[in-house]
Amino acid sequence: FIIPEFQGFAKDIEEIYWKCKSNTNGKVANYIPQLARMNPNYWGVSICTIDGQRFSIGDVNVPFTLQSCSKPLTYAIALDQLGEDLVHQYVGQEPSGRNFNELILDHNKKPHNPMINAGAILVCALLKTLVKPEMTLAEKFDFTMNYFERLAGGEDLGFNNAVFLSEREAADRNYALGFYMREHKCYPEKTSFRECMDFYFQCCSMETNCDVVSVMGATLANGGICPLTEEKVLNPESVRDVLSLMHSCGMYDYSGQFAFKVGLPAKSGVCGGLLVVIPNVMGICTWSPSLDALGNSCRGVQFCEELVEKFNFHRYDNL
Ligand code: GLN
Numbered sequence: 001f002i003i004p005e006f007q008g009f010a011k012d013i014e015e016i017y018w019k020c021k022s023n024t025n026g027k028v029a030n031y032i033p034q035l036a037r038m039n040p041n042y043w044g045v046s047i048c049t050i051d052g053q054r055f056s057i058g059d060v061n062v063p064f065t066l067q068s069c070s071k072p073l074t075y076a077i078a079l080d081q082l083g084e085d086l087v088h089q090y091v092g093q094e095p096s097g098r099n100f101n102e103l104i105l106d107h108n109k110k111p112h113n114p115m116i117n118a119g120a121i122l123v124c125a126l127l128k129t130l131v132k133p134e135m136t137l138a139e140k141f142d143f144t145m146n147y148f149e150r151l152a153g154g155e156d157l158g159f160n161n162a163v164f165l166s167e168r169e170a171a172d173r174n175y176a177l178g179f180y181m182r183e184h185k186c187y188p189e190k191t192s193f194r195e196c197m198d199f200y201f202q203c204c205s206m207e208t209n210c211d212v213v214s215v216m217g218a219t220l221a222n223g224g225i226c227p228l229t230e231e232k233v234l235n236p237e238s239v240r241d242v243l244s245l246m247h248s249c250g251m252y253d254y255s256g257q258f259a260f261k262v263g264l265p266a267k268s269g270v271c272g273g274l275l276v277v278i279p280n281v282m283g284i285c286t287w288s289p290s291l292d293a294l295g296n297s298c299r300g301v302q303f304c305e306e307l308v309e310k311f312n313f314h315r316y317d318n319l
Contacts, residue, residue: 002049002281010047010055016306017045017057026290026298029270032166038064038272038289043299046214049282050222060210064287065163067269068100068120069213070148070203072220072242072250075114077147078123079238081131090126090186091119093245100252100295101173109184115249115267118177124203125187125196137195141202148206151216153228158207167201174200210273210285217275217283220265243277247315254294254301262304263314274300278313 003009021043030036044058066073078087096112098104104118105111111118128140135143149157178197181187187196219226220243224234234242246265251258258266266276272289274297284307288299308314 001053002051003053006049006053006055012310013045013047013055013307014057016303016310017043019306020288020299020302021058023299023302024290026292028272028289029291029295032163032170034160034163034166035271035289040288040290042272043288044210044286045303046210046285047282048214048218048227050218050227050280052218052227054211054214056211056214058210059287062287063158063160063207063209064271064273064289065160065204065269066206066208066213066273067204067271068115068117069267069269069271069273069275070206071115071120071123072246072267072275073148073151073216074120074123074127074144074203075245076220076234076238076242077144078114078126078131079241080234082126084237084241086130087114087123087126090188091122093248095249095255098253101177103173103176103180105180105184105186110186111181113245113249115245116252117174118181120203121174121178121196121200122181122186124200125191128196128199129188129191133190137199140199144203145206147233148208148216150229150231150233151219151226152208152212153215153219153226155208155212155215157212159202160205160207163207164201164205167204168198171197171201210287213273213275213285213287214283217277217285219283220277221279221281221283223280243279246277251296251301252294254292254296258296258301258304262308263316264304264308266304268296268300270295272297272300274304276304281313
């Protein structure tokens with residue numbers, strides 16, 4: 001086993017869990033009613049190792065929408081299907097140093113990276129327009145959902161239609177980003193703007209829980225092979241790229257500090273989810289809806305900081 005004393009390890013995780021539970025900082029997202037109604041007390045942590053040992057505590061079966069946690073997943077599919085060279089003709093690899101939805105492109109008039117809204121919208125355009133272009137939007141939705149499910153070891157994923165409809169209504173900034181990119185001819189030819197935006201909102205509205213997301217993390221930790229099914233879902237090269245950009249860009253405008261303090265690839269979402277990968281060891285998902293000023297889950301960030309204090313999981317810890 002990769003974690004030989006798993007029982008003892010789980011006990012330590014449980015201790016950190018309770019420590020973070022008393023953290024009541026932050027506020028739930030309120031740009032749509034479905035998120036504003038979220039109970040800020042929810043708190044769950046799930047772990048899945050690359051050899052399939054699992055531990056979960058708290059609200060790990062309560063569904064939440066992936067939101068930005070879908071960004072590394074759609075990026076992974078695009079890489080796997082189109083290759084790194086093609087994908088990165090359209091989107092950069094540089095942290096933006098700005099908010100996730102800032103109306104800004106890089107010096108080449110490309111989105112900075114696939115982990116912020118502009119980049120993720122563009123990745124959705126690539127998936128829709130260049131990957132199996134004969135597929136309708138409905139078929140592309142199923143195709144993507146099926147990929148997400150295979151990353152999660154075959155668990156069924158849900159889709160929250162109320163969130164999707166609200167996202168689409170309250171999306172002035174995302175449309176602004178979308179149009180700004182169209183003005184600068186960022187999309188592949190033949191991109192349908194409406195379909196691309198809808199597809200982006202759909203990916204944000206996929207619904208799952210802590211337990212399931214930890215398995216997705218474990219698949220990434222394991223180089224693209226799901227530890228539960230042993231299916232090769234992604235190429236190792238794609239996974240390397242995804243983890244690199246999660247490391248440098250996954251935590252909004254806290255990414256640099258997170259890389260410094262925690263030193264692990266992670267991606268947060270506005271619903272309070274946090275997908276963390278310890279390469280070659282395990283996937284972790286934490287979920288708590290209260291967010292800090294930069295949009296990261298307060299308890300999630302604290303959990304990661306406590307975790308690397310207790311264990312030498314920081315990328316540059318002396319193992
Ligand atoms: N649906 C959100 C948006 O596009 C997702 C962003 C996020 O999770 N930070 O604004």
